[in-house]
Amino acid sequence: MKKHNFNSGPSVLPQEVLEQASKAILNFNGIGLSILEIGHRSTWFVDVIEEAKSLVRELMNIGDEYEVLFLQGGATTQFMQVPMNLLDASETASYCDDGVWGSKAAKEAALFGNVHIAASSKDKKYTYINKNFDVPATSKYLHITTNNTVEGTQWQSFPNVSMPLIGDMSSDIFSREIDFKKFDLIYAGAQKNMGAAGVNLVVLKKDLLGKIERKIPTILDYKNHIEANSLLNTPPVFAIYVSLLTLRWIKQEGGLKEMEKRSIEKANLLYSTIDSLPIFNCPIAKEDRSNMNAVFFIEDENLQTEFLDLCKENGMIGVKGYRTVGGIRVSMYNALELSSVKAFCDLMRDFASKN
């Protein structure tokens, strides 16, 4: 039975990326060694990281004013690494609190300086993006989560602010054409649209750095990673390689324009099906619905459990909602095929007609 992988992350990857990765484990580029066995300072691997960086720049349409880093530790590490590098103890950073991850990011920042919550959508259980934010002009930066994986909301356009804008793009990076230049620092865990779990992309303007007094541990100082070209210590070689393969795939398929087109098509199909079937309820404000993660419910908990069981029986993986939210969550990352969304919608219609 064909599996339809709606995992929220780690999640579906393109079949050809998996095939190339599998091959490289046995023999990388025909050199007679595994990708797992080559030194990270070998020209073999330096070529990998350089090509990956160059593809990131090309896909994001950004220039040399930005540095591209591949780091470890997930977005959760960035939650503290960003303020550790950018925020002095006496300064204030502003955070938009539109979900569990943004809220966690703000909590980490409070260890390093003052945190101002510029806006929150907690009042309505994070079912919308609160764009009515207030940011003191003295804020060191404004932090937003561009897509809320857990709650199913997404910023559809980005604010113009006078201070540096920082975006956690973990769950929608490379899924749409946006003006990345609006951001001064972007970070993303790889395990959704970019590759295998175990590597973070961090894209930042170098001029953000060196403006605080705190002494930063060597491994957490962005400056050191920039100087060492992401080879400060042994990087997650394989995870970076899978990112490269995925970046190549994105480019070859038509770049972010094409990813966005496909993404909108999948999301439109799913949301219109949800909205057409009264048994399903998506509480997310229509203008803020995420094209990556659709979160919705069946009011009757027993029926919902029955539906989730039915999904499992039909090879639909990863559709149970996040533990704090419940309900149903369907993630539609770049590598998810339209046919999987169609199959899921068929199942929904079938279930609705019987209940």
Add this chain to the structure above:
Amino acid sequence: MKKHNFNSGPSVLPQEVLEQASKAILNFNGIGLSILEIGHRSTWFVDVIEEAKSLVRELMNIGDEYEVLFLQGGATTQFMQVPMNLLDASETASYCDDGVWGSKAAKEAALFGNVHIAASSKDKKYTYINKNFDVPATSKYLHITTNNTVEGTQWQSFPNVSMPLIGDMSSDIFSREIDFKKFDLIYAGAQKNMGAAGVNLVVLKKDLLGKIERKIPTILDYKNHIEANSLLNTPPVFAIYVSLLTLRWIKQEGGLKEMEKRSIEKANLLYSTIDSLPIFNCPIAKEDRSNMNAVFFIEDENLQTEFLDLCKENGMIGVKGYRTVGGIRVSMYNALELSSVKAFCDLMRDFASKN
């Protein structure tokens, strides 16, 4: 031509581990999904991490007084994470400075408290292990590097001290039978004897924790990782899986006793060949020579370059010494076959006879 992989890390892995890893990228355990596409909280992956932890305990012969964690960021992250978790600003930690890595570890600790260098072998360019250390009784802990990858020295027995003993075992973990219970905290980057780059093993006694006043960022607090069972955030799924495969392989081959036997055989063959050929010079004190990384030289730099070129021509990979040390370095991790050392010794003898 067969490649002989003497890389210092990332380095050679067992062929069957590579084959299993390659398969799992296409279809993990026959479930119809790639290991790269499964959720980290799925029972599939929880089974992986639990088995890996259990094998670590079994191979190390340690009990429940120790916690086993799989973290990210390499040993360099542990350099700061250890003192951040264990050392208050007014306290002192002792470090043995027997090489570049121990020296870097001490430097990071100085950001968090006072550092006492208990012994150093810097006086003789780190060509021996200085066992003549002095540790103040009030030291919060003593930190040693059990094997110096760069300089080619190794602790052959471990000190008895009254304070917690911490070991960076990145380059000799699982290579020999030792009394791991002498240590209170052990850490090791995976990319040598344990698996793929991108995961760290940290084994620690829980009672070390909670004894300082510093507020620790969520992701850097060992306590949080213990409570979350190494699933605090998305872990490096694939790197942990490769570690599991390697741990299984170690057990199946006969455990640490057998790894040690093979390791001694390989090292004895190499060092006796070096010592028998006057053109090669190993400056490392005999009793401190590493069974993992042999560091040696040809005095005439031109001849040395000629020899390194010859190695390359003969498929001997990764034998150039570390950039700050120079010379020749031959790494002989668990997965390196005796036949590779034999081939290398043949090449040395051949070269010596002609020069």
